[in-house]
Amino acid sequence: MYSKQPLRINQQIDQLINRGLSILDIDLAHHFLSHISYYRLAGYWWPMQAEPKEDHIFKPKSNFEDVISLYNFDRVLRVIIFDAIEKIEISLRTKLIYHLSHEFGPWWFQKLEIFQNVPEAVKTLAVLEEELVRSKDIFIKSHKAKHKDDLRFPPSWKTLELTSFGALSKIYGNLKNDVTSKDIIAKELGLVNHTFLPSWLQSLAQIRNYCAHHSRLWNKNLPGRPKLLPNPPFNWIREVPQEKEMHLLYIHLCCIKYLLNIIQPENNLRQQLVSLLEKYPSVDPNALGLKPAWVEEPLWK
Template sequence: MVNKLPKTLVDQINLLVERGMLFRNIDNAPHFLKNISYYRLKGYWWEMQSDKVAHNFKPNNHFEDVIDLYNFDRHLRLLMFDAIERIEVALRTKLIYNLSLSYGALFYIDDSLFTDKFKHKATIEHLFVEIARSKEQFIVEHRLYHKDEPFESWKALEVTSLGTLSKLYKNLNHQLPEKSRIALEFGFNSHKDFSSFLEASTVIRNVIAHHSRLWNNNVTTKYLWPKNLKNSPITYVPDENQRAKLFPLLSLTIYTIEIISPGNSIKEKFFNLLDEYPIVPVHKMGFPANWKTQPIWI
């Protein structure tokens, strides 16, 4: 198969016109395509196509609406980043506080506290790589003044990623009371459900970190829907197909944020975002018709 030839901005615009894309002001199109690649925008006009082989567009679809979808998604990613950052910081804090007080400053390297010693070894090796990359002043000073001593947990875990924190938490021995206590402090009655939520949040965090599309994309990990929540964010248990879309996870994220960060404005900002971009079809993110009547959204 011969690779396709690269196209100039003019060629790209002409191809869109040929396929039925409309423009409210075609003179502005080169500016957008010069700064946002054709292939990146393709993910936002994919749903506008009537023929996904010939790539012809349905009637009355405008290039400017594609740009609006792109901008909506960019702001949505920032909003989700804000929410997940709060969860990450709280998880880091609760791990350090609860487990250091019970098992000492070096609990994270004590494999007796973890279920799977091989997974623990791999996680710690990755953690050491993250520490080695860090240029934080407290890490630099530790290397300088305590070079033969291991990093205390409040230093080591402060510079590690959400993915590593999630793996550490998941692998903690199930009988440790601190594991259940941390889950409860996030509003989860089961550490298994909470761990599954952290894994899904890590996937979304990675999507955001790579500036990938969040709108109308799928949640690629099959996370558990938590049981017996104190105040269930939605009135139904979403099935596996429904959990592949953003709405259930976003609802669960807001539920969690309202517990660890009461008075936050995440939900308000999301409503404002929808007001700013009214053309966005929220059902593509798994939002049901009655989503505004669901408990967490009232």
């Protein structure tokens, strides 16, 4: 039975010191712990603790300042990644609306016959309906007022503007494989055909949610596993991570960069990451899965 009781901030600081974490500025530690929860920060000092982890004893030379550096590094990293994924999300939304509207008409997303998993498609429509009901957007209100007798959803170019990246990735992945637009969209995003893109989108949607909810990305075991092309048509990496490294951020960063190079060829993702690592030299790039010569890879040049 769980028996731990809440600790006051002074007690939290005392506990960390007793466990071997060096805290030079008590007032500063009090300030951070009053604005960033103990448990949130624990994700950043966890690797600083010796085995067995259950004892919570810190390794020698562990200090609170490095914990805060990691936290700040991770916060900026999330902002950079969120900005990059936003561009991918907008591109995917645009391509879904454009190609499928021309293939099946403005209400293609309500045509259950074009989806592999009909119950899943029905769930997605229910989510879309909830978003439409909640929406305060002028273009939705105007559509409803102007077309009161039309019981259908607004056309895809209106309805899908309300849709999350997660829902968009599910819509794309659930399209039947003989839907022509499914391959067209994958090819336009540099992934040749529909075989690979769904896993990339699912992975990026998960990371986008971590960013949106301010969850830790540094040293995180990511659940997504993007399916990699054997011979990508555009610049890729020569040193592909091994299976045991696929849970780290690096391969996902590579997927983001690959898509971004097509969507926004003059992007500065490489420069942003290099500058961030230079600003926080105490951060171990291995915790992100970064290879020693990652900046020299064709993808990142």
